[in-house]
């Protein structure tokens with residue numbers, strides 16, 4: 001599943017291709033992807049020009065002149081830039097026919113992704129974005145500390161709660177705990193202010209590093225589609241050994257695969 005850095009990479013890459021391109025038509029091949037009335041979705045966006053792509057957490061917001069729609073890739077959604085007439089894949093579900101003979105295609109093997117019209121200016125105050133907490137980049141650590149004080153749950157679980165802080169998925173939650181030498185079972189409410197500040201710093205550092213890496217990893221995406229998934233250097237997630245050579249343990253915490261090093265990430269003394 002794409003996480004914040006991957007979605008940011010998708011955003012930046014797509015901006016290079018579709019800004020100032022006009023939507024001539026939209027073909028919806030799998031209606032459930034669109035969370036609105038299909039006809040309304042098409043009529044609202046038709047003949048509008050892409051002006052900007054924003055990102056909030058793992059959501060992309062495509063802004064056209066005075067209208068906008070939000071897109072969540074969920075498990076396997078990806079965008080592809082094609083030429084008119086290119087062979088359609090059976091997983092292409094929404095086709096934005098653009099001017100200059102281009103098409104923006106939304107491809108999704110699992111069909112879990114969704115698109116929905118939102119207000120051009122006020123989308124952050126509308127669902128689904130209104131229920132999200134701030135991203136690590138903008139959160140005030142004292143505010144986070146106060147929120148964590150009320151959570152008598154494993155920090156690993158709380159890191160995935162998008163209403164507290166948005167943009168951290170399972171992979172980076174595992175990596176953040178490792179870099180902090182923090183046992184994933186540690187209750188969120190025992191973290192000191194100093195540790196919470198460190199948590200925010202480490203989260204920003206890991207996400208920024210991944211964004212930077214994404215920007216340099218993706219060269220061409222018109223051929224294979226862009227889902228932003230790229231090889232980041234992971235230290236514990238899906239690994240056998242930590243960087244110090246200790247054996248990684250895999251457990252389930254709140255039904256999510258949690259990888260950690262029992263030696264580097266000793267339980268809270």
Ligand SMILES: [Zn+2]
Nearest residue numbers: 242246261264
């Ligand atoms: Zn270790």
